[in-house]
Amino acid sequence: MADDFTRTGLVLKQITEIDREELGRGTYGRVYAVNYLGKICAAKEIQLKIYTNLVRKVGQVKIQESVIQACIQYSKLRHPNVIQFLGVYYSTTSVGVTLPAMVVEMMTCNLTSFVDNLQDIPVHIKYSIMHDVSLGLRYLHNCDPPIVHHNLFPNNVLLMDCCLAKISDICLANGVLDEHFPYSSDSSIDFISLEALFEAPPYSTSMDVFSFAGIILYIFNQQWPRVSIQKKSNPHAVTLSEVEKRQKHLDKLNNESAMLRSLVVECLNNDPAARPTMEIVSERIQKGKYICVKGSLHNVSTASTPLKQVKIERLQQRVIRQDAPPVIPALLSGRYTLKWTRLADLPIPMKFANIAAKDDKIFVTASSEFNGVVNHLYAYDIHKDNWLALPVSGHRDGVPHIIGDKVVMIGGYLSSIRETTNKISTFNEKNQTWISYYPDMLSIRRQPGVITHKEYVIVLGGIMDNVYAVLDSIEVLDWHVNVQWKRAELKLPVPMWCFTPSTCNDQLIIVGFQGQGIQYSMSFMVPISAIIASADQPTNLDASFSSISWSEIAPTYPYFSVGTVPGSSPPVIVGGHDHSGRIATDCISLYKASENSWKTVATLPSARGRVAVATVSNNAIIVVGGSTQGGELNNALAHSLTLVELGQAELSQFKRPSIIDF
Known part of the structure; x- marks a missing residue:
């Protein structure tokens, strides 16, 4: 595979491992730090077990070609809300197998860690993160051909120190893994649309729109939007609508997030064709962002705002x-x-x-x-x-x-x-x-x-x-x-x-x-x-x-x-x-x-x-x-x-x- 990647010009030189300690674990592999020309970056390495299973199922040649094509496609992406792919670095596993690791810009944390470790996140931060994700998806869906992430959930949204949000795991989400891993893990099941669980699912941008609705619920409620019943065992037997499964989470959308309720309901529609496009979604998010933020600003700056009384x-x-x-x-x-x-x-x-x-x-x-x-x-x-x-x-x-x-x-x-x-x-x-x-x-x-x-x-x-x-x-x-x-x-x-x-x-x-x-x-x-x-x-x-x-x-x-x-x-x-x-x-x-x-x-x-x-x-x-x-x-x-x-x-x-x- 090294020779195949070399001809693409994506292999990075003058790159060294800082250490092999795991910084985090992505959907399909682990993440560790590397130094690329003095810049600290993140290397994402596919799990050896997943790689071995794929070789057994489809053969090494098909895997190589699929991963190479996915990386070439990823290398062409340029958007402030999409993780920047820098190239490929070859690492050797503990058992002597050489695998390509995708090198991307280093981020501070994922959305899950951010939300779980902070109470009462300010509404302007919530709207900012949500708007960033919507813009990143809008960009991917407008590529030619459109790029469908199909595994969007909080672990795949990464944040910088300034809370700028970027979408990650795009490369592996659009390669040969799609064919053999229709959903990635139990942790992301609550964000995946029903049609994505069928055998040979009809991948479309509406899948990401569905997942984005779960992101909205998670950010604003600061609670994982677990569905009322699990879909994984038999998706065809489910009778409740996707909205009904998340009704308790929808009911929590109030005050500054109340205006998002109708948007979330539309995005959760069981019919993929009835869901709005990300262009419509991002524009509505932006409109709600300014209405809410300016409204909050007006409320705190006017003299008529009720003050908390200090009884002393x-x-x-x-x-x-x-x-x-x-x-x-x-x-x-x-x-x-x-x-x-x-x-x-x-x-x-x-x-x-x-x-x-x-x-x-x-x-x-x-x-x-x-x-x-x-x-x-x-x-x-x-x-x-x-x-x-x-x-x-x-x-x-x-x-x-x-x-x-x-x-x-x-x-x-x-x-x-x-x-x-x-x-x-x-x-x-x-x-x-x-x-x-x-x-x-x-x-x-x-x-x-x-x-x-x-x-x-x-x-x-x-x-x-x-x-x-x-x-x-x-x-x-x-x-x-x-x-x-x-x-x-x-x-x-x-x-x-x-x-x-x-x-x-x-x-x-x-x-x-x-x-x-x-x-x-x-x-x-x-x-x-x-x-x-x-x-x-x-x-x-x-x-x-x-x-x-x-x-x-x-x-x-x-x-x-x-x-x-x-x-x-x-x-x-x-x-x-x-x-x-x-x-x-x-x-x-x-x-x-x-x-x-x-x-x-x-x-x-x-x-x-x-x-x-x-x-x-x-x-x-x-x-x-x-x-x-x-x-x-x-x-x-x-x-x-x-x-x-x-x-x-x-x-x-x-x-x-x-x-x-x-």
Whole structure:
């Protein structure tokens, strides 16, 4: 067979086995890792038992020709949702038999492993995977002649780190194995149409449409769609329809998946001719994807969305929200004062803190030299009024954030490789571990600015390496739909790091940041829509955005290390240090656009800079940590506060002089 494959040009040279340890097992053989010109790939080797049985049944010549023709056909396939076939590598089995192994791109896991190991997969991820599979099938069915997979089930759908889905096992699904293995295993029987089980089945693209319906049920219900009776023993004796066999799984399709019910029913039709084509299916999936995702986005971003009530007196039954309404609007009227409540001490002193808020918890990480602790992530539970140290993520100088409903650490110095990283680690609350869930950023970054606006996560600036090369680049992640990072053409006004951006309506605000060896007290503003537009269509910007640049607003001089209040409208800043680092302020200042200036409207309980700020409901903030004057400058603990405090605007019985009317 080696000579036969050599004439096809498909035999790969300069390929070595990394080890023979089995990475996984496909439908007809095992999978192991190989190195092809420095690239780690997957080699899929047919089981010797299957190969021997085929030789006995049909002869070696027919097997060779069938496998060669299938590989030639596979080598011509080019689609982002179909596993890329690279060529053939000859491996020798433990009994000395030489067999061709098909070398394909390496993937992270199969769909079965992904679904079984994650709870409550976000709906946008479910739709993205389902849409990817539908597009891959649509491509195969439109080949000339059409390619029928006929053994599509979750084990044959593979995922990359960014959750991009690709269809695998196509080569072996369209060769001589079809004639002698009408279905592959008991594990895939629940996804196979009735006609595929007959002797000499009439293979058609409608078989894959049927299997795809099972994929939909599996992804959205996160449960294997086992049929009510087994078909394998006597398929001709089955009297229930395919829909009736899966009725309990169909009944579970509700909420965001309810719109898929009618599509699944059509795809499960007993009559192959009555099933829709994959063109129709993929278009309906795409339509449902946008309706559902945009609908979910609208629901979580509107102020009328019911909030989960936190029954604790100090928060007055209000809940921390990442997308909370504008903060402290009551201060504008001059009729309110800001009342402060001491919540708790931090587990360790913290300065240069970063904070993220999710439901009834806040997540905090910061620089601290306390007992050698550097950038551990802690969670404060408002219900229990205590701190919990989370498992170490390995991201030193990374930024905690909330994407969707998941806690992530973005960038930083990755301890495992001792280098600045572009990775994003996601906290798996079920297993209390950090996993790869969202795709890597395009650039490595430490201490970048991070902000979420609707369905977009925007990462700005940061340090690129250990010599403090500061970045001015911006990246955008559409985590609802495309789930991939794009570099924005619009850059920061100057390179910067260690700053907290904020939003005010559709404006992104940068206040009191640090640049390349310089500490700034200047503030800048730009429409977020301009950043997103420059990332979506960098080579063909709409004229309305192409000329937009950052607008310089009033300086916060002499203070630069201020905290910004997320989502406040107008913008609000908290505390700050002067350029010497010795003098801190207790001012809470609000930006007055008509005068292009910052006006003090309230005060902190104590002067501090480098604070982290989170929002609580629509009229309260939580201030965490920071540093103040006092003690020796080289004593980090003397400058690092341990406070977690709640400031909440409340109606006062008198008008305090410190509150300024606008």
